[in-house]
Every structure is written in structure tokens, then in C-alpha cells.
Amino acid sequence: MGYDFTLADVRYLTSDEGVSALARVAERELSNRTRLTDIGWARTQFGERAAVLVETVMLRRKAAGKLTDAHRWVLTDDAVQQATPHRVAAHRARRLSGRLVHDVTCSIGAELAALVGVADAVIGSDLDEVRLAMAAHNVPGAGLIRADALRPVTRGTTVIADPARRSGGRRTHDPAALQPPLPDLLDVYAGRDLAVKCAPGLDFDALDWAGEVEIVSLDGGVREACLYSPGLSDGATHRRASVLRSDGTAYEITDTMPDEIPETGPGEWIIDPDGAIVRAGLVRHYAAAHGLWQLDPRIAYLTGDAVPDGVRGFRILDRFKYAEKSLKQALARHDCGAVEILVRGVDVDPALLRPRLKLRGSRSLSVVLTRIGRTSEAFVCEPNRG
Numbered sequence: 001m002g003y004d005f006t007l008a009d010v011r012y013l014t015s016d017e018g019v020s021a022l023a024r025v026a027e028r029e030l031s032n033r034t035r036l037t038d039i040g041w042a043r044t045q046f047g048e049r050a051a052v053l054v055e056t057v058m059l060r061r062k063a064a065g066k067l068t069d070a071h072r073w074v075l076t077d078d079a080v081q082q083a084t085p086h087r088v089a090a091h092r093a094r095r096l097s098g099r100l101v102h103d104v105t106c107s108i109g110a111e112l113a114a115l116v117g118v119a120d121a122v123i124g125s126d127l128d129e130v131r132l133a134m135a136a137h138n139v140p141g142a143g144l145i146r147a148d149a150l151r152p153v154t155r156g157t158t159v160i161a162d163p164a165r166r167s168g169g170r171r172t173h174d175p176a177a178l179q180p181p182l183p184d185l186l187d188v189y190a191g192r193d194l195a196v197k198c199a200p201g202l203d204f205d206a207l208d209w210a211g212e213v214e215i216v217s218l219d220g221g222v223r224e225a226c227l228y229s230p231g232l233s234d235g236a237t238h239r240r241a242s243v244l245r246s247d248g249t250a251y252e253i254t255d256t257m258p259d260e261i262p263e264t265g266p267g268e269w270i271i272d273p274d275g276a277i278v279r280a281g282l283v284r285h286y287a288a289a290h291g292l293w294q295l296d297p298r299i300a301y302l303t304g305d306a307v308p309d310g311v312r313g314f315r316i317l318d319r320f321k322y323a324e325k326s327l328k329q330a331l332a333r334h335d336c337g338a339v340e341i342l343v344r345g346v347d348v349d350p351a352l353l354r355p356r357l358k359l360r361g362s363r364s365l366s367v368v369l370t371r372i373g374r375t376s377e378a379f380v381c382e383p384n385r386g
Helices: 007-013 016-026 035-063 077-082 086-095 110-115 129-138 182-188 275-279 283-289 324-333 350-356
Strands: 100-103 121-126 143-146 158-161 194-198 212-218 221-228 239-244 250-254 269-271 302-304 313-321 336-344 363-372 375-383
Touching (some): 007 129, 086 212, 100 110, 250 283, 313 363
């Protein structure tokens, strides 16, 4: 559940005394090996303040991969779990540059931090007064209001909302179970320029959304979906996949791009498209952009005679109808000692299959198990570095 922060805790943590105490606690290892000893030390040094100090230091370390300057933030565990990674928030902020933006579920300020300096002005609101106090410390350049997201308090603003999908560490994908409920948000801000961050697993077709749905990945992991109202999209794009990397590179695939691809047998390589492309339903569009085609029209694996720059591919060494015995024999022929197993369309659990293969070779290879037509097929491959 995490520590239950209070306003008094926030005031202490952001005071000179609290900042100094946090710096001292941050010098401790606080690993599984040392945590009990470190907590005992903190109790002797800071008494009843030890728990909030240790929790804050641990949360800052947890948030370091998501937030810039996480070492100075005050935050809660649920807020860290839901916080938008800064690279993703900055990507969205560029679309909103030059606007007056109101984040109606601002929490501890992850979105606000990306917007300050990009938008003309930034307002944040939340019902949770503790998180608002945290946001005031984390993002001093934003204007903050305590308000219910379902009771608009600004006019002429572009609204951002991030309904809570977690409570006590548990995640929900039910739009009506979000806080605030997604259908209510869409009703309240109908006709406004609106961006709503959602879980990428949501059934967007069921929403009958008239604007754009963008699926975003970062460093190969699908992070979120975002609904953009028609006023925030180009009017032609309804699905977009944005593939971001921490090194600053990025590319996009949209449903306005061509999707005509050949129907033929496997090429030299198999390519597993980025998850954002798969979730957005843009596999054919991506394939067409790179001269690729599908192994099977119902499966997301692609194939071709070249691999797009910066993308991981698997050069086909062997292909056969899948059977566990046949796979074991093929891997032995190829001197395989370690194997990565990728599966789509076939009922196989890689974690259970791998030890049964009893590999003893010297090469590291990849196996792609998939369905082509009605046949389960196996491809033994040599992966590139991507």
C-alpha cells in the first residue's frame, strides 16, 4: 500500500530540515541486504520522521527512470506507478505547445513538468490536497487549484486528463471504473480540446471516439494510449503509433499511410514490430513503409529481405512444421546452447518449453513459433543486434 503521506509530511520534506535529512538518508544503501540496518539507523537519527524519509528516498530511486530530477521530488507510490515517463510527457507537450493547458488530474505534476516552458501557461488541479502540495514543490512554474476534474473551473483551455488506473497497486482496464470515470470525463469536456491518457489495452473501438488514438512506446515497451479530440488532431488521422527511445530518436506510423503489401512466402528475415504498432492496428502500414509483408494476415510478425534501421530482426536459418521433438533436433543441429522463444498464434509457454529442449550447444539463437494458415510453424533464427 505504501506510506500514507500527510500535508504535514510534505511541509517537513520540503523544509530546510527535511531536505537536509533526506540528503543524509539518501547516502544509505537501503538495499535488501542493508534495509533493516539502515531503517534502524534512521530511527535513531530522526525518530518518528524516519518512515517518511526512508519512503521518500526509496520512491525517488524508483522514479529515477521516469522523472527528470527525481532526486528532488516528493511523491507517493501510486503516483510514481501512474506517472508519465518524462520522455513520453515531453512528446505530448510538443503537440500542445503555444496553448493554455489545464491538467485536471495533475497529481504530483509529472505532466506539468513537461508542459512548463512549452505551453503558453500551465494550470494543474486535483482533489487530493497532499498531491497538490507535492506538485507545488515539484513544479513551481505551474498554477495549481484544488478542484474536481468533473467540475470544469477554466474556460478556453486545452484540457489534459489522466484518470487513475491504480489504487493500492491494483490496475483496472474498465473505463467506467477509472477515477474519474472515462465516460464522464468525455461527457463533461465534450466540444473542448481534450487529451486523455489511457491504458493501451482499452477497447478504443467501443468508445466510438471521433478524434485520434495514439499508442506510445518507449524503448520497446508500450507505455500508454492517449485520446486526442478532433481539435488536437489533423482531422485525417484516427490511429497513430509513436515509437520513442530514450536516446531522443522517434518515428511514427499512422492510418493515413499506405497499407498495401504483397502476399508471398517468408523472406530472409522475420521482424517483430514494436508493440505500439501492433496495439494501434498499424502492422500493415508499417510493413508497407519498409518493404515488408506478413507471414500470415492474422499474425503481427512481418518478414522481408532487409531489416529497417535500428530494428531487431531474426535471420531465418531453418523452417519446419512445429513439433517439440523437431525443434529440439533442429536446435541441436545448429549447435544452440541458449534460446529466446517468441510466440504468436500458437499455444506454447516459452518458460515451460525452454527447459525441455535440454540445450547443450555454444550458440545463442532465437526461435519464432507462429501460425501460417492452419499450420503451426517453427523458425530457427539468428538475431541481429537491432
